[in-house]
Amino acid sequence: MSFKIITDSCANLTEELYDRYDISVLPLTFIIDGQPYASYVKEKKTELEAFYKMMRDEKLITTSQPSLDTSQETIEAVLKDGYDVLYLGFSSGLSTTYQSVDFICQELGKQYPERKIITVDTLAAALGQGLLVWMAAEMREEGKTMEEIAEWVEDHKLNLAHWFTVDDLHYLERGGRVSKTAAFAATMLNIKPVLHVDDEGHLIPMEKVRGRKKSFDAIVKHMNDTMLQPYNYKVIVSHGDCEDEAQTMAKKIKEETGVDVSLINCLDPVIGAHSGPGTMAVFFLADHR
Numbered sequence: 001m002s003f004k005i006i007t008d009s010c011a012n013l014t015e016e017l018y019d020r021y022d023i024s025v026l027p028l029t030f031i032i033d034g035q036p037y038a039s040y041v042k043e044k045k046t047e048l049e050a051f052y053k054m055m056r057d058e059k060l061i062t063t064s065q066p067s068l069d070t071s072q073e074t075i076e077a078v079l080k081d082g083y084d085v086l087y088l089g090f091s092s093g094l095s096t097t098y099q100s101v102d103f104i105c106q107e108l109g110k111q112y113p114e115r116k117i118i119t120v121d122t123l124a125a126a127l128g129q130g131l132l133v134w135m136a137a138e139m140r141e142e143g144k145t146m147e148e149i150a151e152w153v154e155d156h157k158l159n160l161a162h163w164f165t166v167d168d169l170h171y172l173e174r175g176g177r178v179s180k181t182a183a184f185a186a187t188m189l190n191i192k193p194v195l196h197v198d199d200e201g202h203l204i205p206m207e208k209v210r211g212r213k214k215s216f217d218a219i220v221k222h223m224n225d226t227m228l229q230p231y232n233y234k235v236i237v238s239h240g241d242c243e244d245e246a247q248t249m250a251k252k253i254k255e256e257t258g259v260d261v262s263l264i265n266c267l268d269p270v271i272g273a274h275s276g277p278g279t280m281a282v283f284f285l286a287d288h289r
Helices: 013-021 050-057 068-080 098-112 127-139 147-158 170-174 181-190 212-226 245-258 269-275
Strands: 005-008 024-026 029-032 033-036 061-064 082-087 117-121 160-165 191-197 203-210 235-239 264-265 280-285
Touching: 005 127, 013 068, 013 127, 024 068, 029 269, 050 269, 061 269, 068 082, 068 098, 082 098, 082 127, 082 147, 098 117, 117 147, 127 147, 127 170, 127 235, 127 280, 147 160, 160 212, 170 269, 191 212, 203 212, 203 245, 212 245, 235 245, 245 264, 245 280
Parallel strands: 005 024, 005 082, 082 117, 235 264
Antiparallel strands: 029 033, 029 061, 160 191, 160 280, 191 203, 235 280
């Protein structure tokens, strides 16, 4: 296999999966009280419980795209080792990460004309992006070419459904996703939004329900209404530091759809900084987003 897959830390897969499939990761940055941290460093686990505690304590947390220098060094090292590059990037509808890395790849392509570089804007986020990366890595192991995999991702990325809910709208309000008035009213009335990522890669509220349980019910209903069932079907659950509830969601999915959850993982700090503690998200292949 003469090419390697590169993604960014918003894909949110486990280190074990990155290692198993030899995937390189470009870390985005989260900033706490002015101090920057890389969201993914190999063999150095982010202290996620401590991170979410700081969120609950209302520390000022912001995020930024990957370091351009680090991204260039990572990609160039792969090219120097004689590999072509397939980059599967975080949604351009939510971040400038894809545009920045795509520009770097174009410039490196001029320096290494003997190498092929393909970039794909997944229009996906978190483990939605991660699910596409995971399936691409499996196809690479099966012997598919880089071009075949890139074409598959382009053809199927809008089948990648993201459904999620948040426990506290304060974090979405702080990031400008909802108004302060709407966040206050929802909190007072115990309203929980159910959101998804649309075909342009934007975060969109879809419905409002009263209570946490009903938000979980709504997500599973969307699964039942739209899910596809190919032979290698995968469902991923991710959460904002609420592991027990994630296990409950996985059990509910199994009971109501018959599909086993393939992976449960905590949201990384860059995504978690915007959705907050208590986020619950489910990702799967559907007939539409």
